[in-house]
Amino acid sequence: MARVTSTDVARRAGVSRTTVSFVLNEPEGHRIPEMTRQRVLQAAADLGYRPNLAAQTLAAGRSGFVMLVIADVRLGELTIAMSSFLTSELARHGLTLVVHFDAPGSRPLLDVVADLRPRAVISMFEPTIELVTDLKDVGVTSYSVFSRTGTLGALHLLTGEMQVAHLVSQGHKVIGFAEPAEPGYEGLSSQRFLGVADACARRGLPKPCAVRFDIQATVASEGVQQLMDAGATAVCAYNDDVALVVLAGIRGAGLECPADLAVIGVDNIVAGYSSEPSLSTVELRPEEVARLEVAAVLERLGFVDDENGEAEVAAALGLIVRAST
Template sequence: MAGITSADVARESGVSRTTVSYVLTGRDGVNISAETRRRVRETAIRLGYAPSAAARALRTGRSDLVLCLLPDWPVGPVIETLLDELADGLSGRGLSVLVHHGRGSRPLTDLWRAVTPRAVIGFAPFAEDDLLAMRQAGIQVLGTLGEEHQPQPDLPSRSQLEIGALQVRRLAERQGARIGYAWPPDPRLEVFARDRLLGVQRACSELGLPDPHVLPVALDVPAAVTAVRAWREQGVTAVAAYNDDVALAVLAGLRAEGLDCPGDCAVVGVDDVPAARLAAPPLTTVSQSIEVQARYLAALVLADLDGSEEKPGHPGHGLHLVERESA
């Protein structure tokens, strides 16, 4: 039945609309008998009525949404895992995650005013005027590290630098290692690739290794073969790849050239995607422990909603090397 309202539920149940609202929103501290609560819920189910999220937001000034703002990034296994874990962590409190991809020129103000979220989680720095407006509206604002915004976004990310360093430290165990860096094909990933490459370069310098030989590697065999041949000409014996997808392309290029991994060339990826375990050979990679980061973000949101003065401590970046046969 279409157009069912709380008035219909109230009339069928023989109670007031206020009572219906109290029962269906789970409000505590109201003296309503168990029988009345049961009758209202059963009537709502029979009529197919669900409370309007928009109406609830108007009454309370807040919705049950946590708004996640993603820049124009490609969404792969890492982001999917983070969002899935975050949604799981918040669902127990009746909160839902709404994801907005930052494509186009729509002002952020239009978005958060339309949905009136409980909290906003930004995966990139907020503009100062947006941050101020959301805080004045009573919205909890978080960055991906828990801080309200990153005040110096042009500085390299410590976690991304460490990813590159972990790759090099593993590859440098190879006698006389000459390292190549496999750059990703998607220009939207440049902000991460730049910092990871800087970590690789710094680690090479610290270990007395030559600068890495950087080549773009598209996700197809011919492009990977071209890169592998160029690296062979430069004497490269170990490749740090931007992520596991790029590393898998490098492995395909090595196989197509009849080269052995890790015998002729070792390879280390990033992210520990499921396919990394199934690669030939299984791929050594750097895990970012995304599940831990997602649980931390969920804990921050819930601590604020509870009015807790003691916030959960940051768990660290959780980076660690997953050793397999490719390195």
């Protein structure tokens, strides 16, 4: 069966090939009447037309890709689930998510951008000023998911607020913070610590003692002892993975949770359901986080996202109380 071409679409819609190109490629500075646009799209759908990606990218000067850059860190359940929902949300707007792992030995990001010509580059972590400038110079929109100033940056403040509010409701007045020792998490960890510290300060509580925990360590009791020596009766963990290490450290030190030290995490991973004791946590709902992320990216790209409307940051969070607090 012969491949359907843009000439076939033009003939079916009763327009020129140039008009078909303008409708399908959406080059800057060209506006097609909506009735004509719909006629072309219907003709393309009727014929099963699939544009040549390379030709389409060349004509438009950009592709329908949005690139998600993930740093060289261990991926958690939230990142994987959020990427899935992000793929679906972007697809509603005719955009395709492409994931680039920024790992040692990978091609330089700017080289990949030059090849794919994405509409936008989304980073899971705070990009450098140099990278943002370089992307802007080549006409690519960049967006950091958890930037300090972005919409999702507020999630860190809110998770800390929810963790501290819950612990205070249980009578705790000295709260510690458990952060990951693994490289690559410094930026996000410092933001979550700030959320916990701000929540404590607003309640007149002392600044949290921050202790690093290695999630691959066989012994975590030393970190627990540091928290106890600081007078902490409860700890806010950076995430559930770190919280589970703290629970192991409490057992290793011959202590009990929550009697000696209460623990609350972030993410609501599956392992927290059956930990001993079961883990209290602040859930980050991946579909809501993805919705917020897409809304922010589409706004920068000039789309109007009527379906999502005003996405609420608070809707992405939920407190789950279990036995560890």
